[in-house]
Amino acid sequence: MDQPLVSVRDLKIGARTDSGREVEIIKGVSFDIAPGEIVALIGESGSGKTTIALSLMGHARPGCAIQGGSIRVGRRDVTAMPERQRAAMRGTEVSYVPQSAAAAFNPAKRIMDQVVEITAIHQLMPREQAEAKARQLFRALALPDPDTIGSRYPHQVSGGQLQRLSAAMALIGDPALVIFDEPTTALDVTTQIEVLRAFKSVMDKGAMAGVYVSHDLAVVAQIADRIIVLKNGVVQEEGPTEQILHAPKHPYTRQLLDAFEPVPHVPAARPDAAEPILAVQDLCAGYGVIRDGVPAAKILQDVSFRLERGRNLGVIGESGSGKSTLARAIAGILPAYRGNLLLDGKELAPALQQRSKDELRRVQIVFQLADTALNPAQSIETILARPLTFYHGMTGAARNARVIELLDMVRLPGHLRHRLPSELSGGQKQRVNLARALAAEPELILCDEITSALDTVVAAAILDLLKELQRELNLSYMFISHDLSTVEAICDEVLVMLKGRVVEALPAARMSTEAAHPYSRLLIGSIPQLDTGWLKGLEQDPALMAQFAGR
Amino acid sequence: MSLALRLPTPARLGYSFNWVGRIGLAVILFWAVIAIIGPWIAPYPPGDMVDFDYFGPMSSEFWMGSDYLGRDILSRIIMGTRYTVGIALAAVMLACAGGVLLGMIAAVVGGWFDTLLSRFLDAFNGIPHLLFGLVVVAAVGSSIPILIVTLAAMYLPGSYRFARALAVNVNTMDFVTVARARGEGFGHIILREIFPNILGPVLADLGLRFVFIVLVLSGLSFLGLGVQPPNADWGALVRENIEGLSLGAPAVIFPSIAIASLTISVNMFIDNLPTRIRDRSE
Numbered sequence: 001m002d003q004p005l006v007s008v009r010d011l012k013i014g015a016r017t018d019s020g021r022e023v024e025i026i027k028g029v030s031f032d033i034a035p036g037e038i039v040a041l042i043g044e045s046g047s048g049k050t051t052i053a054l055s056l057m058g059h060a061r062p063g064c065a066i067q068g069g070s071i072r073v074g075r076r077d078v079t080a081m082p083e084r085q086r087a088a089m090r091g092t093e094v095s096y097v098p099q100s101a102a103a104a105f106n107p108a109k110r111i112m113d114q115v116v117e118i119t120a121i122h123q124l125m126p127r128e129q130a131e132a133k134a135r136q137l138f139r140a141l142a143l144p145d146p147d148t149i150g151s152r153y154p155h156q157v158s159g160g161q162l163q164r165l166s167a168a169m170a171l172i173g174d175p176a177l178v179i180f181d182e183p184t185t186a187l188d189v190t191t192q193i194e195v196l197r198a199f200k201s202v203m204d205k206g207a208m209a210g211v212y213v214s215h216d217l218a219v220v221a222q223i224a225d226r227i228i229v230l231k232n233g234v235v236q237e238e239g240p241t242e243q244i245l246h247a248p249k250h251p252y253t254r255q256l257l258d259a260f261e262p263v264p265h266v267p268a269a270r271p272d273a274a275e276p277i278l279a280v281q282d283l284c285a286g287y288g289v290i291r292d293g294v295p296a297a298k299i300l301q302d303v304s305f306r307l308e309r310g311r312n313l314g315v316i317g318e319s320g321s322g323k324s325t326l327a328r329a330i331a332g333i334l335p336a337y338r339g340n341l342l343l344d345g346k347e348l349a350p351a352l353q354q355r356s357k358d359e360l361r362r363v364q365i366v367f368q369l370a371d372t373a374l375n376p377a378q379s380i381e382t383i384l385a386r387p388l389t390f391y392h393g394m395t396g397a398a399r400n401a402r403v404i405e406l407l408d409m410v411r412l413p414g415h416l417r418h419r420l421p422s423e424l425s426g427g428q429k430q431r432v433n434l435a436r437a438l439a440a441e442p443e444l445i446l447c448d449e450i451t452s453a454l455d456t457v458v459a460a461a462i463l464d465l466l467k468e469l470q471r472e473l474n475l476s477y478m479f480i481s482h483d484l485s486t487v488e489a490i491c492d493e494v495l496v497m498l499k500g501r502v503v504e505a506l507p508a509a510r511m512s513t514e515a516a517h518p519y520s521r522l523l524i525g526s527i528p529q530l531d532t533g534w535l536k537g538l539e540q541d542p543a544l545m546a547q548f549a550g551r
Numbered sequence: 552m553s554l555a556l557r558l559p560t561p562a563r564l565g566y567s568f569n570w571v572g573r574i575g576l577a578v579i580l581f582w583a584v585i586a587i588i589g590p591w592i593a594p595y596p597p598g599d600m601v602d603f604d605y606f607g608p609m610s611s612e613f614w615m616g617s618d619y620l621g622r623d624i625l626s627r628i629i630m631g632t633r634y635t636v637g638i639a640l641a642a643v644m645l646a647c648a649g650g651v652l653l654g655m656i657a658a659v660v661g662g663w664f665d666t667l668l669s670r671f672l673d674a675f676n677g678i679p680h681l682l683f684g685l686v687v688v689a690a691v692g693s694s695i696p697i698l699i700v701t702l703a704a705m706y707l708p709g710s711y712r713f714a715r716a717l718a719v720n721v722n723t724m725d726f727v728t729v730a731r732a733r734g735e736g737f738g739h740i741i742l743r744e745i746f747p748n749i750l751g752p753v754l755a756d757l758g759l760r761f762v763f764i765v766l767v768l769s770g771l772s773f774l775g776l777g778v779q780p781p782n783a784d785w786g787a788l789v790r791e792n793i794e795g796l797s798l799g800a801p802a803v804i805f806p807s808i809a810i811a812s813l814t815i816s817v818n819m820f821i822d823n824l825p826t827r828i829r830d831r832s833e
Contacts, residue, residue, distance in 0.1 A: 360734040375743075377750075390734070440733070
């Protein structure tokens with residue numbers, strides 16, 4: 001390879017904040033992409049990976065501007081081109097697969113009209129020919145009913161199918177370079193596999209080069225030839241996938257890889273207390289109009305489990321499996337219509353209005369998105385002080401001292417208490433979110449995907465914090481997640497949920513070996529491994545996939 | 552520490568706002584002061600015929616000319632300030648307070664209460680404002696408290712609709728769910744969790760509604776149902792001197808300017824409130 005397809009030299013991209021301050025987002029990045037090569041851009045949120053990927057099309061998001069350096073794609077200099085020529089290049093030479101296919105499709109138009117749109121805009125080929133080519137792509141992407149799927153509307157296909165259709169949309173103009181911007185991040189693990197497989201097969205067949213933007217090393221390991229690790233707009237390390245995974249040189253890469261390796265959870269000594277902190281028996285809950293004591297949409301069906309004091313229970317399952325509904329039913333936000341909840345051996349009323357203040361205090365719930373879980377109009381101090389006043393009747397200096405103590409418990413400096421939630425980072429917000437639950441002095445904390453929205457390294461720090469707090473305060477956690485490595489890192493036992501039922505309960509440490517139910521095996525087998533050959537070597541029973549795919 | 556020495560000025564607390572907002576506030580304060588000290592600074596009693604001419608021009612004696620009966624317009628505007636500013640302010644406060652409170656309650660309670668209240672107020676909103684005013688004033692007679700309540704009742708449904716739509720969105724946020732799961736009472740959820748997050752748009756709505764109320768009050772006075780003679784609010788001043796327009800009399804221009812200056816500056820002020828208040832949710 002003498003002539004790289006893409007070469008980026010000393011790229012600088014800056015932005016102007018609302019307060020008029022100039023910020024440099026990309027600080028002098030250089031790299032090459034050979035024809036037919038797939039390069040992954042890896043990094044945390046704010047590392048500039050998407051900004052770089054978009055700049056390859058000559059596009060900068062509103063407020064950002066390319067301020068220096070050069071980008072060459074093929075024989076053209078993207079940075080020197082007028083906008084008109086860049087527009088002509090997009091779709092035919094460089095194309096883009098966005099993260100959210102659902103948002104990328106116009107819900108009012110049929111899929112085929114949108115897939116062939118690029119050929120119409122650039123007048124590449126007649127409509128007939130374009131549609132034939134689209135059907136060919138649908139087939140290559142292993143979409144069901146390739147001949148008729150184009151006549152459906154976007155809401156009539158599943159999320160994984162839509163993501164593959166958006167790839168077809170990007171590929172129809174025969175681009176030399178395809179940019180994948182976190183295309184599988186929003187998908188369930190089992191769906192992610194189908195999509196990755198389809199992407200890999202079309203990319204292998206064509207001679208297209210690709211840029212794959214992701215924060216997930218394991219996913220990237222399956223598809224990329226080379227990996228570029230980014231942090232704060234600077235390249236940290238660049239190298240072939242094998243080398244990055246097995247012989248990382250830069251400490252930051254090592255940190256990313258370490259966050260991936262789950263630290264096996266050491267369970268606390270078996271407590272003597274005979275009563276479990278939480279026992280759930282045949283719990284049923286649902287939404288909608290209640291007729292004859294049964295709601296119209298039943299979500300949870302006959303869920304039973306026990307959680308011993310000082311232990312952690314993981315709940316895993318794909319979206320729509322009823323994990324979050326289970327947490328809501330236990331917290332009483334969504335009253336269960338049947339079944340029993342026993343807190344420390346005592347019956348807990350289904351609806352929170354019927355529970356005593358003390359019962360409410362003992363069970364706290366922490367939500368996934370700290371952005372919406374903290375009142376944007378209240379200072380951190382007000383947010384943390386409220387449960388102290390509410391449950392413990394604290395006021396004045398004692399309360400202020402306790403707020404600082406709580407912030408210290410979640411490893412935040414005390415002066416943050418005067419800030420508003422919008423002035424904190426994502427990880428800090430999640431810590432405040434946790435501190436608010438701790439303020440109540442609970443015995444059980446229901447954690448609903450609390451690390452899912454965070455970067456790998458930040459999430460690992462939160463998990464460490466949870467473990468530390470558990471040792472100090474003798475807490476029990478119910479940990480809901482779709483990420484098995486997270487669950488493995490903190491839980492003693494794991495419940496696998498499918499369509500509102502618990503299909504299996506497993507010890508967390510031996511999840512992969514002891515799983516007996518076919519769905520648990522499928523789910524556990526679908527977690528990408530840090531191994532370049534994992535996807536290729538993955539054997540999945542197609543009948544099994546089909547059986548559980550009907551969601 | 553130097554922090555202790557700093558005075559808590561609005562700017563340091565993060566409540567500073569720009570010049571457009573300051574001008575708006577200055578004009579509002581000006582009219583508020585006029586409303587209070589009116590009787591002491593008015594050059595003539597507002598009901599006395601002091602000029603021998605009608606629709607007199609501006610002169611050193613009558614700064615803003617005289618009206619169709621030869622009364623001093625400056626004095627009448629000064630005395631009218633109390634009615635216009637007072638009635639409109641009281642009515643808009645009543646309408647917005649009631650509407651926002653009911654809107655938040657409906658959003659949080661939901662169910663049949665929400666449906667019933669919403670449909671009732673929708674139906675109420677269907678009655679034309681002036682017609683409603685006409686009926687009420689004809690039935691119970693015109694007095695200032697009646698005017699305030701009537702105007703408030705006219706604008707309450709709109710304010711309710713607006714606040715309810717905002718509160719429904721905030722109500723589904725996780726922090727409200729957390730508060731509910733904590734066992735917080737109804738009052739706390741409405742006043743502490745929801746209200747601060749809808750305050751910005753609600754204030755903007757209040758500004759708009761204030762302007763509408765000033766205009767409807769003028770309209771009612773125009774029909775003779777508002778403030779009763781010999782007193783007059785600004786709208787009434789425009790009405791009674793409208794024939795002077797063809798004569799180029801200042802008697803009709805100045806009350807109009809007064810209405811415009813107040814309504815425009817209220818909106819200038821509301822639109823440029825400190826970001827801390829306006830965009831708290833961002």
